Amino acid sequence: MLDTHPTPLARPARATPGPGHVAAVQVTNLSKSYGAVRAVDGLTMRIEPGEIAAVLGPNGAGKSTANEAILGLLQPDAGSVEVFGLDPRAAVRAGRVGAMLQSGALLADARVIDVLRLMAGLHANPLPLAEVVGRADLGAFLTTRTDRLSGGQAQRLRYALALLPDPDLLLLDEPTVGMDVETRRGFWRSMREFAAAGRTVLFATHYLEEADDVADRIVVLAGGRVVAEGTGDEIRSRVAGRTIALAALDATELDATVLDATDLARLPAVAAVERVGSRWHLHSTDSDRTLRELLRDERVYDVEVTAARLEDAFLALTAPPDTQQGATP
Ligand SMILES: Nc1ncnc2c1ncn2[C@@H]1O[C@H](COP(=O)(O)OP(=O)(O)OP(=O)(O)O)[C@@H](O)[C@H]1O
Numbered sequence: 001m002l003d004t005h006p007t008p009l010a011r012p013a014r015a016t017p018g019p020g021h022v023a024a025v026q027v028t029n030l031s032k033s034y035g036a037v038r039a040v041d042g043l044t045m046r047i048e049p050g051e052i053a054a055v056l057g058p059n060g061a062g063k064s065t066a067n068e069a070i071l072g073l074l075q076p077d078a079g080s081v082e083v084f085g086l087d088p089r090a091a092v093r094a095g096r097v098g099a100m101l102q103s104g105a106l107l108a109d110a111r112v113i114d115v116l117r118l119m120a121g122l123h124a125n126p127l128p129l130a131e132v133v134g135r136a137d138l139g140a141f142l143t144t145r146t147d148r149l150s151g152g153q154a155q156r157l158r159y160a161l162a163l164l165p166d167p168d169l170l171l172l173d174e175p176t177v178g179m180d181v182e183t184r185r186g187f188w189r190s191m192r193e194f195a196a197a198g199r200t201v202l203f204a205t206h207y208l209e210e211a212d213d214v215a216d217r218i219v220v221l222a223g224g225r226v227v228a229e230g231t232g233d234e235i236r237s238r239v240a241g242r243t244i245a246l247a248a249l250d251a252t253e254l255d256a257t258v259l260d261a262t263d264l265a266r267l268p269a270v271a272a273v274e275r276v277g278s279r280w281h282l283h284s285t286d287s288d289r290t291l292r293e294l295l296r297d298e299r300v301y302d303v304e305v306t307a308a309r310l311e312d313a314f315l316a317l318t319a320p321p322d323t324q325q326g327a328t329p
Contacts, residue, residue, distance in 0.1 A: 022085040024049045024169050024200035025070055030079035031224075032065055039065040041224035043079070047202055049168070052195055054211035055204040057221035058318050063204040064102065066221070067173050070202070071099055083169060091169070095123050098167035100158045100175050106146040112157055113142040116164070123165045135190045136160035137183075151178030159187065163194065170194070172203035176210065188214050208310045222318035236313050241271065242287040243312065244294070247279050247302045259299045267293050283312065 025047040032040045040062040047053045055063050068074045069081050072088030083091035091097050107115050116133070120126040133139055136156045141149065149157060155178055162170055170191070176184045192214070195201045205211055211218050212232035220228040220235065228235050248259040261280075264273045269286035279302075284290040287305055294300055 021049065023047060023082070024051065024084060025202060026080075026082045027066065027070070028080050030066070030069055030081060031077045032069065032074060033077055038224050040069070040076075043221070043225055045219055045226055045229070047200060049084075049200050050195075050198045052192075052201045052214060052216050053203075054215035054218045055202065055221060056206075056208065056211050056218055056314060057204075061221040061318070062224035063221055064173055065224070067099075067101070067171055067204060070171060071097065095125060095165035096168045097171060098162035098165050098169070099171045100155075100162040100173065102173045102177070106149075106154060106157060108147055109145065111143050111145055112138060112149070115146060115157065116160060119161055120164055125166060126164050127166045132160045132163050135163055135194060137186055137190070152180060152183050155179055156183070156187070159190075167199070169200045169202065172201065174204055174206065176205070176207065184210075208314055212310050220314065220317050227317045228313075232310050235317070236308050236310055238313055238317065241269070241283060241285040241308060243306050243308060244282040244284055244287055244290060245276070245279050245304045245306070246282070246294070246300050249299045249301065259297065263297075283308075 023046045025045070027043055027045045030040050030043040031038065039060075043062065043066060045066075055066065057063050065074070069076055070083060070088055072081075072092060081088050084096055086094070086096075088097075092099075107118070110118075116129055116138075120129055120132075126132075133142065136159045138153075138156055138160055141153055141157075144153070146154070146157065155175060159172075159175065162172070172191075175191075176187055179187060188210070191201060203215075216231070217229060218232060218235055219226055228238055230238075250258060259280075261273045261275070264270060264280055264282055267282070267284075268289040269284045270282050270290055271285050272283040274281040274283075282290060282294075291303070291305070295303070
């Protein structure tokens with residue numbers, strides 16, 4: 001039986017990149033269409049060795065297509081992809097890439113331990129099974145059949161399979177879908193430890209907080225292209241302005257009319273007005289101007305001003321071009 005709580009094996013840190021080094025992932029002018037749909041449209045991005053990078057984008061932005069190209073699973077119409085300077089298929093064959101895909105089918109009718117043993121046999125230098133099981137926290141499910149695993153447990157098995165080749169690059173497509181909060185936390189802790197020795201991690205996600213918390217750098221895709229990249233703070237700062245939250249007295253408390261969205265939208269520099277519970281949120285491109293006018297209104301109280309959230313930036317950056325507001329190029 002496996003010791004399922006192993007001390008992770010110490011291994012030397014991987015080399016820190018020097019000048020002129022080879023990128024972990026270099027995607028250059030990549031395009032791929034399906035009929036009339038341009039899934040990826042001139043995509044260029046570079047992921048450095050040792051980086052933890054998140055790819056964010058709305059549905060259909062091209063994240064999975066880019067992942068498939070990085071794994072050598074599709075033939076691009078134009079452009080190129082290199083993984084550690086190699087053709088993606090050569091990098092995968094050399095065991096340098098571990099992938100966890102959304103659709104990754106698991107061998108049916110087999111126990112978790114059998115799947116792991118079978119797959120370990122396909123790699124030249126697999127990580128010890130005990131370490132993989134410990135890192136993916138699969139100890140309690142080793143004899144469970146794959147078709148009996150919950151969504152979150154199946155994701156952990158996919159993660160274990162991605163770790164097996166002891167890869168230099170982990171490519172994760174929405175890895176925490178189906179995981180509960182505790183499992184998700186444990187997953188990222190394990191992934192960070194795994195990456196700490198200089199491995200590269202590239203993950204696609206819809207969870208903005210996750211990208212912000214875990215990634216060194218976020219790449220935002222929309223329409224098959226990069227529309228922004230940087231740290232969470234850098235991306236937030238791309239959206240000009242602030243959110244002003246406020247409460248308003250209702251008409252019965254004052255001899256006055258009710259403050260409504262039209263009044264608020266008329267204030268200087270207000271780009272958007274949103275009702276959130278009992279409060280109003282104003283997105284302002286110049287909060288000083290908005291506040292000067294807003295505070296003259298005696299119906300307004302409990303005013304808070306905050307920097308734009310990553311979510312605001314994401315929505316502004318990925319909105320179709322004719323509806324974009326507030327994002328600076
Ligand atoms: N095999 C395919 N055949 C036809 N169309 C495809 C195929 N794969 C992707 N597409 C289309 O290409 C576009 C990009 O899809 P892709 O799956 O790469 O986006 P995504 O960012 O991963 O989306 P999601 O967040 O929904 O997973 C979409 O419009 C999708 O419908």
